[in-house]
Amino acid sequence: MQSSLKFAPKWKLVAYTLLAIVMAFGNVVIAYVTKIMLNAAQYRQGDSGNLIRIASIGAATILIIMLSNFVYRYIKCAIIQDVNVYLKDKTMSYLIEQRSDSQKDGLSLMTNDLKQIETSKTTNELMIIAELVSFLLSVVVGLINSWILTLIFMVTTLIPGLVQRAFTKTIQAKAKVWETNNIAYTQSVNDGLNGAQTVGLYDAQSSTISKVVNSAKRMEEALKNLNFTQAAAGEVIMAFADIFSFILPFLVGAILMLQGQIGVGTLIMIVQLSNEFINPIVNIFEQLNAIKSTKPMWDKVEQALSFSADSTKSAKTGQFTGLKVEDATYSQGGREIFTHLNLTVAPNEKILLMAPSGWGKTTLLNLILGKIKPSEGHVYIDGEDVTGNWAEAHDNFSYVNQKPFIFDDTIKFNILLGRKVSPANLAKAVDSAGLTELVDEKGWDYQVGEKGANLSGGQIQRIEIARAFLSERPVLLADEATSALDPELSLAIHKTLLKKPNLAVIEVAHKISAAEKSLFDRIINLNGENEE
Template identity: 70%
Template sequence: MKQNISRYDIWKRGTMANLSLRFTSKGKMILYFLLSIVYAFGNVVIAYITKIMLNMAQYRQGSVKQLITVAASGALAIILIMFFNFAYRYLKFDIVKDINVHLKAKTMAYLIEQQDDSQKDGLSLMTNDVKQIETLKILNELTIITEFMSFVVSVTVGLLNSWILTLLFIVTTVIPGFVQKFFTKKIQSKSEAWEKANASYTQNVSDGLNGAATADLYDVQIPIVGRVVDGAKRMENALKSLNYTQAVAGEIIMAVAEIFSFIIPFLVGAILMFQGHIGAGTLVMIVQLSNDFVNPVINIFQQINSIQSTKPMWDKVEKALKFDEAKPVSVNNTKFTGLDVDNLTYKLKDKTLFSDLGLSVHPNEKVLLMAPSGWGKTTLLRLILGKLKPNDGKIYIDKMDVTGDWQKAHDSFSYVNQKPFIFDDTLKFNISLGRKVTDSEMEEVVEKSGLFSLVGEKGWDYQVGENGANLSGGQIQRIEIARALLSKRPILLADEATSALDPELSLAIHNTILKNPQIAVIEVAHKISEQEKSMFDRIIQFE
């Protein structure tokens, strides 16, 4: 059956898709709507109490005691609303927290999964961009709801008291909306320029901090700092231009609103009062309520402008929100029967790194692949892992074709890098990487990887420092081996794993990984001792 979709449906879906508020619970949003209505009654109570007291005074109705009673009732109502507003404020920031956590979790998962974004873009997205989305989009979307409720409540009360003046105020509040449209594209353009300048500045700061030792060595602190300052100037100039454009738009909208939405309606009200159609209390009440006719509309237009300024940043976050995270692949419990590389050819641009390459690795076999520097050893490992796709040839694991398929291939491999990445966290986290493992499993891999004495001396909660600053090179390499052993994958790939270590430590590391009877090892290296070579079952020399 053909489904008819109206323009309204398309608009509604598009609008909802762009709202950040969809990432909090419906229950919280319903409660926020209700508390926004209570919040809107704050100004209405003051206006209504003012009307009653002025009319009582103008027409000499009641007594002074009754006037005091009316004022006291108004004060109690305001205090009651104040307590509701405590809940309103708390809920507002709780919703912001929920959305922020969701956006950061999805964005970080996207960046880790893709591994394509530069550090500059990733850092800027996770810090500056997400913060701008919080202050200029999430908070403004929530505030628009409150402003709209203030407008609806005030208009309802106004219509009940003087429909002529209220309708006049409502009609004139539309005019600022036409002014706002002229600034939308310009604000978006300024925002894009600021976002680019901000990303560049973030990278300059990162480079400056990471390159501090190099700057100190060559006495180039001044130009390095100058590079950061230049980036800061470009970023601040772009931000100044964006803020000024938004401010100018706000001033023009405010001036138009004050003329058409206040002065003219107030003139009509004064004429009606002069002719005896309304009392002073009603006029003052409508004028006071007009702040909630005019200001919410002005604020909503300004908030829309602010939300529009986040479009370049939100577009990047939406990539992460639409991205399907790779589901964790369960460990293949099928017994490993072998790896086969069949007639593999790989070209990098116009250069053929290798062609018709064949390789077979049996369970628990230890294979050393030797080749000169620049041959493409790391590229071969990336092909085996499924990170790259060959120009020709196939790769099989357990006779299953996994050529160029990371999701299928990588679950069979652990990997030992020449320079392992160490998290600025505890020793336990760096080994387990946050996975849930038993104490006995941790103790087993610690013993097999040669970390038993370190754990015994420092403890599991020992902070290893940024980039493993509190560890030796050998300890860092053993942490990488412990990670590999903990994964219980049948093949360990070692990429120049010990080339940066001294001969004695290199031999100790090889003793650890090559004498483990439960894993196959494929190591690539261009330099290794004869004693270490003797530990391998096969050595393949590539020219």
């Protein structure tokens, strides 16, 4: 499992390490000042004024180190921020490029999992650096002052590490259980909130709340088990550390003092430094356990980190000369959705494909887009085989859904989707889609609300159409685009779509008025014969 710190700026990691060294000197200063003062008192060296001067120098040094620690903590927070932003960028790019229809895993990954990685992985990896610096500096100072005691402390600190290994697999297993239950809980909350209106209509609030609460109980139970196991491991490690890394070495130090080999100041100094032999090692083992608990989440993040979008495809060139679906059959779950389907579409041709609900019309459009591959047959665009090839096929198409997705943002963002276009092209697309009046009235920065709550159904559809027109792609696919609208508005939308020049349209529908049918060049009944 690679370190998340590799995605932080290198200069910040260097600065963090140097500042951690300065911070570690705080403990050394306290121990060294204690040694000087106690030895001076024991052996009657100097006077009270000398002791006060030593204490003053030590206090001033501590204050200077405190000021340095402000910068240390700021750099630490900045590194965590940099890593978080990088991981969110790569993960969101991966999720969007993958175009998964399921929000369940992606939502949990972008929220709970990445937060767990921040708190249990990135933060602990930074703390391990600081703990190692503190340990090494204390060991060096200890060796200089009493190599015997220092070596004893160093050897005995290996004991907690052996104890820690016994807990590793158990912690990883419980982390996996928690992660699975956490995903289920996130989806349960998402379903409960999104389905609140439906639940309210049928007075099913109690059962829905119970479903979410039960999911929360399972998640919290798993989290409790994980936290308790980690805490229990920490307690056992600390007990062994106290026995083998404190009591026994202190006994040896007391014997050396009785034999006159060291003074009381040196003994107290080594005991003081021993905290920096023991605590950093104990902390490091606990931090390693916490890092290991993030492995299931990090495995998913690594998929995003190793993913790269295909940037080798050249931009589409040349004129659209036609689309052909040849003898296509598509099966799913052992059931044939459609068989031996043939379809040709000429440039600028407006075609209506009619079939009852459940026939597989949306599946056919996904097949044309290259999102799915037929069991048999081929799809050709401009004479080239693009069967099941999203990368090659999709930039020939724009798409109008029955229920377009609307961002909780401005009118302008919802049309542009963040793309850079000239004001002239934007104005042209808005005018062609019939949105000029809305823009003039509300303004480009008008907030449309969650799911377009501040817009009418017709305005939402026209935003989707403006997106399509703005792309200037040769073929527009319409999937039951107006079935949820009233007849008058449906006809107006169709006039907008079907009178657009230099645009082929393939619309699938199960119900449409005679006036709207008259706007198409060709009508194909997918259950049978063609219509004029």
